[in-house]
Amino acid sequence: MTSSDPKLRRRRADPLDAGSSSLIDISEEKKKGASYTGPQGPSPISHRAALAIVTVLACITTFYKIWHPAEVVFDEVHFGKFAGFYLKRTYFFDVHPPLAKLMLAAQGYLLGYDGHFDFGNIGDNYIENNVPYIGLRALPATLNVLCVVLIYGIMRESGYAVLTCALSAGMYVLDNSAVAQNRLIMLDSMLVFYMLSTVYSYIRFRKLRYQEFTRSWWFWLVTTGVMMAMTLSVKLVGLFVVATIGICVLVDLWELLDIRRGLPMNHFVKHFNARAIALIIVPVFVYMFWFYIHFAILDQSGPGDTFMSSAFQETLKNSAIKMKSLxxxxxxxxxxxxxxxxxxxxxxxxxxxxxxxxxxxxxxxxxxxxxxxxxxxxxxxxxxxxxxxxxxxxxxxxxxxxxxxxxxxxxxxxxxxxxxxxxxxxxxxxxxxxxxxxxxxxxxxxxxxxxxxxxxxxxxxxxxxxxxxxxxxxxxxxxxxxxxxxxxxxxxxxxxxxxxxxxxxxxxxxxLNATEINMNKKKDIKTMSFFKKFFELQGRMLRHNSGLTKPHPYQSAPITWPFLIRGISYWSKNDTREQIYMTGNVFGWWLSIGGVAVYAGVMLADTLARRRGVEPIDEPLRHRFISSAGMFLILWLAHYLPFFAMGRSLFLHHYLPAATCNYLLLGAVFQFMFIDGVDSPVSALEGTTNTKYRRFNPLLMVAHPSKYSYLAAFLILAGQAGMFVFLSPLTYGSPGMTVEQVIQHKLLNTWDLQFAK
Structure with missing residues (x-):
């Protein structure tokens, strides 16, 4: 590749593209036949092999004993029931949008399930009631495995070494909370999957910033918007990933607006309009689409009637409440x-x-x-x-x-x-x-x-x-x-x-006998526009969600979540002393919080040093540490800090998306400490002597993991694996633990383990 390439000249002429991002655009170099091995440098194992290994491990940890217990566990009482309501077309009310429950209902339909079971109580037996619970659990479990693939993909597309990608994905594979939560008939697996899909799509889009308005550029931009909407369509906390992408887009537009880039104003407007269409208009339509399906399916009166207006209730068939109303x-x-x-x-x-x-x-x-x-x-x-x-x-x-x-x-x-x-x-x-x-x-x-x-x-x-x-x-x-x-x-x-x-x-x-009186009246099914139904339900969801303040024995405060002060008892059986206690991997969660502290400390030290004219970190590495790791930090903060402002009852499982984002940040910090720091690519620097505008050639930015890198990764994964195995009886609900063994597994006095006395 020569400097006569017009696209390359445009890149190198941009004085503000100082490294641009760790999300390196290598597509042009590949097209021109450049020899490119990626920023990770030579590795004894390829990305394909590493991804295959962590994916197989994820299948093992996620699907192991998925048939146990054959009883209703924790919030399966709600979401299994809601899937049944869809299959019976019976109207119900929930504070969450419909997508994940529609997915569970579709899975049930494919399995031949008719929604006959009411999921009434924790501990109700699935086998006795002929419920295809393994098949229903297989959907969130499969998505949990795909989350591992996405974590690996995010790290790889962000330019990290094979070792770093495998580390971040492996930490998630061996996280007890992810396994315990994401293989049950609940919504969190879908939430994390679409959240990670959004991040992956945005990174792929960002890498194509020098191929603006091409088909691939448009594809990944629109896919980002669709995945954002899918995340929000699972739970309203999907707004947190929307906020993260919004911050990234605003920073991106702010840079494009800089006059020193020489970008004509009409060209900036094209960029602005493209993002507005893909990241605002498209997501709105996708989000509303799932509610359209929701209303189309649920046309029969049901237990959710009382949450809705009388006008809404009159659009439902066979309304028992309407028959009792005078x-x-x-x-x-x-x-x-x-x-x-x-x-x-x-x-x-x-x-x-x-x-x-x-x-x-x-x-x-x-x-x-x-x-x-x-x-x-x-x-x-x-x-x-x-x-x-x-x-x-x-x-x-x-x-x-x-x-x-x-x-x-x-x-x-x-x-x-x-x-x-x-x-x-x-x-x-x-x-x-x-x-x-x-x-x-x-x-x-x-x-x-x-x-x-x-x-x-x-x-x-x-x-x-x-x-x-x-x-x-x-x-x-x-x-x-x-x-x-x-x-x-x-x-x-x-x-x-x-x-x-x-x-x-x-x-x-x-x-007055209301039923007798109404039997003699013709009760017509009335109509109501989709938009009236949609906005009414949004208001009811928000209002009811904020009203979930009733105390619960396993609720906890957000400040305690990263340190696993309290878990949640999901299920227990007295005669065999079995229990499922949802808690994270103590080693991994505490280490991840340490990663946040390291990131903050490095950035503070670097800022102070630069104020004194010292540049302790080479510009390419510093730029990646700010942009890529910084994005992961924003993801973690956006999925964690808002809970401090919520007045409703909160539980440890609300932290799971943030914990997942923290593993991404941990990988970035690991690369900075154990790989980038081993062989800093000073030779990659090009251009002016002005530090502010120095840039690097990604073809030369090659990190070489050393034996110390592999040793550090091995020790981290060994600690994660050891803690995972130690806590696995609580994760999988293994039978036969003695009282002494239960007490041994109570790592913190604040854990509410059953049979610990």
Whole structure:
């Protein structure tokens, strides 16, 4: 290859292309017949052989004893059930987008499974219920093996040595958390697979930056957008990889915008438009496509109806809720149910005590509480506060102001500016005799879905009771009153009127048989546009996801995840002392965090040295360490830091994508320490004497792993393998461990192992 090549002249004339990236573009050199062995230099083993070895190992570790246990494990209770709902076309609700569950349903369909099993409880037997669970588990397990292939491919395309590629992939192969999580009927395998596919596609695109707007350039750019959308279509945390690619694209565009590059503005606009189409418009359509399939399949009424609006429910066939629904009219006596805590609004003749336990004085009014089983004291008569015709029944509408009369005692519901029994910040709810304190007995009915029908109805219209005088909402929570309240649930006036838990549902009108009445009516299946369904479901998913705050015995804080302070008990069996405890490979996770520290330390030291005019790292190596390893660091941070801002219950498995990204960074740090540092390619530097604009020829940038490199890699993989084998009884649920053996495997006192006592 000579300098007369016009494309090469364009590359070398670019003063800002100082190494450009570790993602070296070698395609032109290959086309011109250059002798190129890759940046890894000569190696006793080829990429093909190394990839084959780690792939076979991944198959062994992932598929080993995949048939055990033949029982429902952890979140298989949810995602196996959801796959069955697809196969039965029964509408369900989940906080995650549909792609991964559609994949599991498709796998079930190919296996001849009809969705008959309900995956009701952890420990339910698959064989007794004729469930092809091995085939269902085979899908996430296969994707886990492909994740190993992608990790290797990412490292190889980023220009790392065979040894480094094998190290990063091998660390993932021997990670206990990846094996435990990604071979069960759950979503994380799909999430990590599409995340890695996105990263791989973007790296392939970035390597073609000197072949802009060619077919290959467009292919990998669009593939990046599609894979981003697929990641997001598995779980909403796919936004983290979207953010990572967004940062990389912004940096890329910022460099292209630099006038010193000599790029015409109209050419920059072409680059901007290409990325906008491939990385914004295409992903939006791909993401929406899976919801279109979701709605097309789930056309039958099911357990997810109650999460959706009445207008949405009316588009479903055979809606049981719709058959139980009746419009509520003034004068009706209704049951009022709180779906969040499963209690009915209740009152009785017992009064509040003169003083509460903390010494505060009450109103000594009639108690209003919540109870699990409805009785005669749970009926409330809806009374009008405006003139209505007596000769006809008048339906209650959104924003109507009403009174609620407790039928059993003939008193009206009231709340007032008196502190509630258990929450001094909220108001006490009581009742008062007819005709007294009228203004304090007025409540506005606020329907949740009033834009899709503003008539209050049972079951299909949830509502808030907003107090007209003090502007609080009638509310309850899962907290029992003391003995004087017969341990019934506390009900009070909530000053935070925006909480979703303020909503109640009327479930029955006394004396009316809803099913019998509706059988005589023609219930047409109504239609609703895809976009209305789509945006409604997005809102419900986000709202419900943020509301998953109920404590769980195995939840953990993000700060503890990299150090494996707590794991998750997925499954156990008492008679054989078997258990699956999901935890990562302690050696690999702690070493990976060390890799983050090394990266930060090297970059800090290099920055300080350069401030004093010293260049401790050759420019090509420094550029790769900043760009390639830096991208891996951003991936790790983007998949980890956002969890600190989340208020929902969190678990160790939420860290698995970040842990995977950390293995990529560990490989980059390993190369820098044990390969690049052995034989730095100073001869690769070309061009000006100005350090800022020095560049290198990738054909000359050859790293030579030494015996110390192989020794270091061997020791790291040996440590990972040793820890993997040691923890494998907990990963695979091996039977027969004695109490002493269980205790021996409890590496940290904070681990909640079964049978450790």
């Amino acid at each position: 419009d509520i009219h003034y004068g009706d006596e209704i049951l009022i149910h709180h779906p969040g805590t499963d209690v009915y609004l209740h009152s009785h003749t017992t009064k509040y005590p003169l003083r509460y336990d903390d010494g505060r004085i009450s109103s000594q009014g009639q108690q209003v509480t919540g109870i699990k089983e409805a009785d005669a004291n749970c009926y409330w008569r809806v009374k009008a506060t405006k003139d209505i015709p007596e000769e006809k029944r008048t339906a209650v509408k959104h924003n109507d102001v009403i009174q609620l009369e407790h039928v059993a005692t003939g008193t009206n519901l009231l709340t007032h500016d008196v502190a509630s029994p258990l929450m001094a910040t909220n108001e006490e709810v009581t009742t008062v005799e007819q005709g007294k304190r009228y203004n304090e007995t007025l409540f506005r009915v606020v329907l949740d879905d009033h834009n899709n029908g503003n008539t209050w109805s049972t079951h299909m219209k949830s509502f808030k009771l907003m107090h007209m005088d003090t502007k609080v909402a009638i509310w309850t929570r899962d907290k029992a009153l003391p003995e004087w309240g017969m341990l019934q649930q506390d009900v009070n006036g909530n000053k935070n009127t925006q909480e979703r838990s303020n909503f109640w549902v009327a479930t029955e009108i006394k004396g």
